Amino acid sequence: MHPxxxxxxxxxxxxxxxxxxxxxxxxxxxxxxxxxxAVHFFEIVSExxxxxxxxxxxxxxxxxxxxLFGDSVLATAIxxxxxxxxxxxxxxxxxxxxxxxxxxxxxxxxxxxxxxxKGATIG
Numbered sequence: 001m002h003p004x005x006x007x008x009x010x011x012x013x014x015x016x017x018x019x020x021x022x023x024x025x026x027x028x029x030x031x032x033x034x035x036x037x038a039v040h041f042f043e044i045v046s047e048x049x050x051x052x053x054x055x056x057x058x059x060x061x062x063x064x065x066x067x068l069f070g071d072s073v074l075a076t077a078i079x080x081x082x083x084x085x086x087x088x089x090x091x092x093x094x095x096x097x098x099x100x101x102x103x104x105x106x107x108x109x110x111x112x113x114x115x116x117x118k119g120a121t122i123g
Contacts, residue, residue, distance in 0.1 A: 021052045029060035029068045038069040042078050049081045056082065 018024065023044070033041070048054055062079055066072030 023048060023052060024055045026057050028056055028058040033069055035070055038071060038074055042074055045078050045081050
């Protein structure tokens with residue numbers, strides 16, 4: 001028996017056991033973050049700082065977090081706590097969700113964004 005307690009996450013496809021000392025925050029920046037939510041996020045990170053592990057995923061670079069949270073000082077404080085003992089894994093390329101679409105010849109997000117920047121219409 002493992003000495004930690006676990007939370008069971010069930011997303012209707014599979015169940016996984018996650019140690020309760022681990023917090024997983026997926027897709028930071030996928031949706032806009034208002035000032036109140038940014039402060040709450042800072043409080044969560046600060047509370048867990050050096051007492052629990054956090055895994056974060058984001059499609060935003062660290063340099064974008066100031067505008068993401070609407071406050072560069074707050075973003076710096078969050079990143080300072082996350083990165084002091086953290087490991088950064090930079091994964092480049094298309095989303096795993098697009099792998100089948102690429103095989104079918106459907107454009108990737110990057111290709112769509114690049115075409116949009118050039119003024120092309122997609123549809």
